[in-house]
Amino acid sequence: MKISGSYTLPFARxxxxxxxxxxxxxxKCMPGTDHLAKIGPDEYEMKMKMVISxxxxxxxxxxxxxxxxxxxxxxxxxxxxxxVGFLKGEGVLRLMPADASTxxxxxxxxxxxxxxxGVGQRLxxxxxxxxxxxxxxxxxELAGQASQPAAG
Amino acid sequence: MIPQNFxxxxxxxxxxxxxxxxxxxxxxxxGGMSLIPLMKLRLAAPEHLVDLSRVPDLKSIREDAGTIRxxxxxxxxxxxxxPLLRSKCPLxxxxxxxxxxxxxxxxxTIGGSIAHADPAADYPAALLALEAQVRISSxxxxxxxxxxxxxxxxxxxxLEPGEIVREIIVPIEASGAGVSYQKMVQPASGxxxxxxxxxxxxxxxxxxxxxxGITGLAGKAxxxxxxxxxxxxxxGSTAEVQKAAAVAADGVDANTDLHASAAYRRQMAxxxxxxxxxxxxxxxx
Numbered sequence: 001m002k003i004s005g006s007y008t009l010p011f012a013r014x015x016x017x018x019x020x021x022x023x024x025x026x027x028k029c030m031p032g033t034d035h036l037a038k039i040g041p042d043e044y045e046m047k048m049k050m051v052i053s054x055x056x057x058x059x060x061x062x063x064x065x066x067x068x069x070x071x072x073x074x075x076x077x078x079x080x081x082x083x084v085g086f087l088k089g090e091g092v093l094r095l096m097p098a099d100a101s102t103x104x105x106x107x108x109x110x111x112x113x114x115x116x117x118g119v120g121q122r123l124x125x126x127x128x129x130x131x132x133x134x135x136x137x138x139x140x141e142l143a144g145q146a147s148q149p150a151a152g
Numbered sequence: 153m154i155p156q157n158f159x160x161x162x163x164x165x166x167x168x169x170x171x172x173x174x175x176x177x178x179x180x181x182x183g184g185m186s187l188i189p190l191m192k193l194r195l196a197a198p199e200h201l202v203d204l205s206r207v208p209d210l211k212s213i214r215e216d217a218g219t220i221r222x223x224x225x226x227x228x229x230x231x232x233x234x235p236l237l238r239s240k241c242p243l244x245x246x247x248x249x250x251x252x253x254x255x256x257x258x259x260x261t262i263g264g265s266i267a268h269a270d271p272a273a274d275y276p277a278a279l280l281a282l283e284a285q286v287r288i289s290s291x292x293x294x295x296x297x298x299x300x301x302x303x304x305x306x307x308x309x310x311l312e313p314g315e316i317v318r319e320i321i322v323p324i325e326a327s328g329a330g331v332s333y334q335k336m337v338q339p340a341s342g343x344x345x346x347x348x349x350x351x352x353x354x355x356x357x358x359x360x361x362x363x364x365g366i367t368g369l370a371g372k373a374x375x376x377x378x379x380x381x382x383x384x385x386x387x388g389s390t391a392e393v394q395k396a397a398a399v400a401a402d403g404v405d406a407n408t409d410l411h412a413s414a415a416y417r418r419q420m421a422x423x424x425x426x427x428x429x430x431x432x433x434x435x436x437x
Contacts, residue, residue, distance in 0.1 A: 001408075053268060053307035054179060054187050054196035084195055115193055122341065125408045126271050126306040126371045 003091065003128055004107040007136040011143050013095050016102040017071035019139060020093065026063075029138040031131055042066065048080065052127060057084040057116065071095060076108070085114025104136070155191035162203040166289070169207050169316070174291040176313030178202045182225060182264025185256050210263070210318065213237060218324055221287075224263025224317040228252075231262055240324045243331035243351055247278035250335045252342035263317040266299075269372070270343065271306040271407070276373030277349040278333055279320070280365035287319040296321075306371045329353045329361075330436025334428040336368075336420050338411050344368035345412045346421045348376075348400070350428035352383075354436050359388045364428070369421045370404050378402055379425060388433045397426035 009016050019025045023044050027036035035047040042065040050057045061080025068074045077090040091108020112124055120127075161178075163169040172178055179198035181187060190196035204210055210225035213234045220241050222231065231237060231248035238245045251257055251265075251274050265275050266286065279299040286302045288295050291314060302310050311317070325331065335347040346369050352362040362380045367373035382396035401418035408414045 005405075054190050054198065056196065115195060119189075119193060119195070122272065122338075122343065122409050122411070123270075123306065129371060129405065130306055130308075 001110050001112065001124060001128070002108070003089075003110055003132070004105075005129070005132065006103055006105045007133070008098065009102045009104060009136065009140055009143070010100070011102065012100060013071045013097045013102045015143065016095055016104065017074075019143060020095075020104075021065065021068075021070075021074070025139070025142060028142060029135045031134050031138075042068075046080075050131075052130075055084075055116075055120075058082045059087070061087070067092075078110075081114075085112060085116035087112050106132070153192045153194065155188075156194060156197045158191075158198055159200040160203065161200070162206050164206045164208075166207050166209050166318075169202055169204055170289060170291040170314070172200075172202045173316065174314045180204060180264075180267070180316055182267065183227065183260040185252070185260035185264070186268045186270065187264075204263075204316070215240070215324070219321050220324060222262055222320045222322070224267075224319060225261045226263075228257040228260050228262065228265070229254075232257065241282070241322050242325065243278045243282060243333060243349055244275075244322055246331065247274045247333045247347075247349060250274050250333060250337070250344075250347070256342065262320055266302070266320070267309055267311060267317050269303055269305075269307050269309045271370070271372050272338075272343040272345070272347075272368040273373075274333070274335065274344060274347055274367065276303055277344075277347045277365035277367035279322070280373055280375045281331075281349040281351045281363040282322045282365075283363070285321040286317055287321060288315050289318045290315040294318075300375065303372050325351075326353055328437045330432040330434065332428045332431035332435065334424045334431065336424055346417055346424050348421070348425040348428040350425070350432040352388075352429070352432050352436055354388065354433075357387055359383055359386055359433075362429075364400075364425060366400060366421055366425065369401060369406055369417055371407070374404075376400050376425065379429075383429065388429075390430075393426055393429045393433070397422050397429060400425040 027033045032049040039045045044063045048059045059080040059082040064077040066075045073094045079088045089110030094105045096103045178200035181201045181203040210223040212223045228248045228251045284299045286297050331351045333349045336345045338345050347367040349365040362383050364376040364379045378399045379396045386392040401421045406414035406417045
């Protein structure tokens with residue numbers, strides 16, 4: 001399954017790049033992530049609990065960041081598996097400055113297999129778009145919180 | 153396959169049902185046409201099911217002050233066959249008659265369907281065109297939402313833990329109105345590749361009112377307001393219908409799956425919107 005699209009983040013490119021490289025930020029933004037640990041240079045291990053409607057899936061997997069060209073682009077390699085199926089894929093994220101904001105263009109290819117792909121084929125595309133949108137929405141929210149001046 | 157063990161309750165009144173659901177851990181069994189297959193595949197493993205089929209207040213279709221109120225546990229077949237709906241809200245009955253197969257229509261319920269919020273379900277197209285209201289209850293409170301607010305996104309509704317859909321409220325169609333639901337079906341699943349619901353009225357030879365709902369095309373069903381704007385005030389000629397239907401997929405991020413690419417779905421959305429408008433115009437007087 002090809003996944004591509006773009007999302008506009010309302011802050012500068014350097015900041016966007018930095019946030020997207022920060023494992024703590026990623027863990028907070030990926031829906032359902034409850035564990036993310038560094039296991040090597042630019043390589044992380046994670047556990048996710050996806051809840052979509054009545055379906056619940058626990059996934060354990062790895063994320064690797066390669067081909068960094070700060071602050072323009074990087075490549076993300078993801079793999080995960082759980083009882084309900086597996087997921088494997090990689091993609092490139094390109095960051096373009098647009099005035100004070102940043103346009104993130106993503107382009108990738110993901111393979112999903114197992115029971116979830118067999119019965120959920122019809123909903124994979126919709127679900128992937130939903131998860132990506134939630135990720136960027138959360139990232140925007142986090143950036144907003146961090147830039148609030150401290151109280152007092 | 154056999155589902156994981158779960159606790160099962162079948163309360164016989166609404167109060168008891170809402171009390172059982174108040175903890176937020178139990179899942180409603182409304183007809184089971186989506187939930188039971190997921191449980192058998194072990195994609196879903198709720199610990200506790202609360203079967204609403206014995207709650208009498210949730211199963212009725214009645215007229216009330218210019219509207220028709222449909223209990224959440226009314227089956228698709230009951231919606232399809234209801235003389236009241238067929239005469240006073242035929243769009244909903246027509247949409248119901250297109251759902252799945254006869255077994256699904258006999259077991260599946262309108263409340264269960266909208267609470268599951270499948271992006272290709274048939275009801276949302278009709279309910280959006282009808283500007284339906286959804287009455288929601290929990291042990292603590294009651295509220296009513298418009299269908300557009302209720303359907304948040306694919307498989308996600310505004311229902312909070314402990315809340316159930318209690319009733320769906322639709323308007324009584326004005327006399328002389330024309331309605332139509334046109335669906336391109338994916339034969340294996342019975343779901344819509346795209347489905348278009350049109351509802352319109354004519355006055356003095358012009359289209360004076362038009363609502364269009366489209367399902368299956370995007371992450372959730374939506375009102376095609378661009379189509380409506382183009383058709384309203386015209387005579388509804390073939391050329392005007394084609395022109396209006398041509399914008400049905402404009403600005404929409406279309407779904408892709410094995411059965412239909414995004415480009416094909418967009419094209420079919422235009423074709424089925426034109427068919428729904430054409431038939432609704434022919435039925436209007």
